[in-house]
Amino acid sequence: MGTAAIVSFPGVLYRGGAKQKIRKYLIDNNYIDTVIQLLPDLFFGTTIATCIMVLKKNKKDNSILFIDASNEFIRSGNKNKLTEENRKKILDAYINRQDIDHFAKLINNQEIAKNE
Numbered sequence: 001m002g003t004a005a006i007v008s009f010p011g012v013l014y015r016g017g018a019k020q021k022i023r024k025y026l027i028d029n030n031y032i033d034t035v036i037q038l039l040p041d042l043f044f045g046t047t048i049a050t051c052i053m054v055l056k057k058n059k060k061d062n063s064i065l066f067i068d069a070s071n072e073f074i075r076s077g078n079k080n081k082l083t084e085e086n087r088k089k090i091l092d093a094y095i096n097r098q099d100i101d102h103f104a105k106l107i108n109n110q111e112i113a114k115n116e
C-alpha cells in the first residue's frame with residue numbers, strides 16, 4: 001500500500017496540456033486521495049499559494065477529498081504559519097473524509113472526470 005504527498009503550485013489542478021493528461025491518468029486509475037489547498041506565503045522562498053496532493057495506490061473508495069485550508073493560518077512576522085489547531089482541523093478532515101461546509105468536500109471520481 002503506497003502513499004505519497006506532493007507539494008505543488010495550484011496550477012497543476014487546472015492547467016491543460018501534459019498536466020491535464022497526468023491528472024486524467026491519476027483520476028482514471030483512482031490514485032488521487034486528497035487535495036489540500038494551502039495559503040500563500042507559507043513556505044520559505046515562495047510567496048505563492050501551494051497545494052498538497054495525496055496519492056494512494058490502494059484506495060478504499062472511488063472519491064477525492066478536497067480540503068480548502070487557505071484560511072487556516074496566523075500571520076507571524078513576514079510569513080503565514082499553521083497553528084496546532086489549524087493542523088488538527090486539516091488532519092481531522094483528512095482522516096474523517098466527510099463534507100464540512102466551506103472547508104471539505106468529497107467528490108466521486110466519475111463526477112470529476114466529466115468536468116476534466
